[in-house]
Amino acid sequence: MNPSPNLFLIGPMGAGKSSIGRRLAEHFDMPCIDLDAAVEERTGASVATIFEIEGEAGFRRRESDLLAELSRQNGIVLATGGGAVLVPENRVPLRERGFVVWLQTSVEQQLQRLVRDRQRPLLDVPDRRERLEQLARVRDPVYRELADLAVGSTDESCQHAAARIASLLERHWQRAPTTRATA
Numbered sequence: 657m658n659p660s661p662n663l664f665l666i667g668p669m670g671a672g673k674s675s676i677g678r679r680l681a682e683h684f685d686m687p688c689i690d691l692d693a694a695v696e697e698r699t700g701a702s703v704a705t706i707f708e709i710e711g712e713a714g715f716r717r718r719e720s721d722l723l724a725e726l727s728r729q730n731g732i733v734l735a736t737g738g739g740a741v742l743v744p745e746n747r748v749p750l751r752e753r754g755f756v757v758w759l760q761t762s763v764e765q766q767l768q769r770l771v772r773d774r775q776r777p778l779l780d781v782p783d784r785r786e787r788l789e790q791l792a793r794v795r796d797p798v799y800r801e802l803a804d805l806a807v808g809s810t811d812e813s814c815q816h817a818a819a820r821i822a823s824l825l826e827r828h829w830q831r832a833p834t835t836r837a838t839a
Contacts, residue, residue: 670766760807763792
């Protein structure tokens with residue numbers, strides 16, 4: 657969406673949404689909100705604990721409620737969770753309230769980046785590669801549909817990736833002036 661005061665990052669786990677989001681927020685002098693961290697802060701429980709107690713459906717409800725609330729803000733960088741796009745109702749605020757950047761990454765890169773990560777409930781499976789491939793088959797078409805800009809991943813550092821993406825955004829994103837948030 658152009659012009660837009662908000663920048664929304666979507667993509668699979670391990671794509672760098674949180675890390676790159678913080679650097680983009682700094683570059684554009686905007687606050688950065690990590691949706692998963694915001695859910696944890698709001699509930700006082702980790703994503704893994706929410707999954708354990710309420711299942712994925714319970715987590716997605718909480719994530720959707722918070723996404724609807726946070727997306728009403730103006731002048732933010734929002735790093736979504738990888739599965740936030742799965743709920744059709746979440747796609748509306750993403751489309752209508754921000755410029756959406758899809759951080760693409762390969763399953764191979766995800767495996768490398770997440771090798772030591774034991775905090776992600778969807779990766780608590782015997783075959784991580786199979787799970788990541790399955791998730792990509794379902795989610796990539798939705799990411800593609802929502803994206804105003806798709807950015808491929810390389811083996812560069814997070815700092816260099818953020819600088820490259822900021823440069824792309826300078827050319828493709830028409831940043832609208834911020835206004836008061838709506839209720």
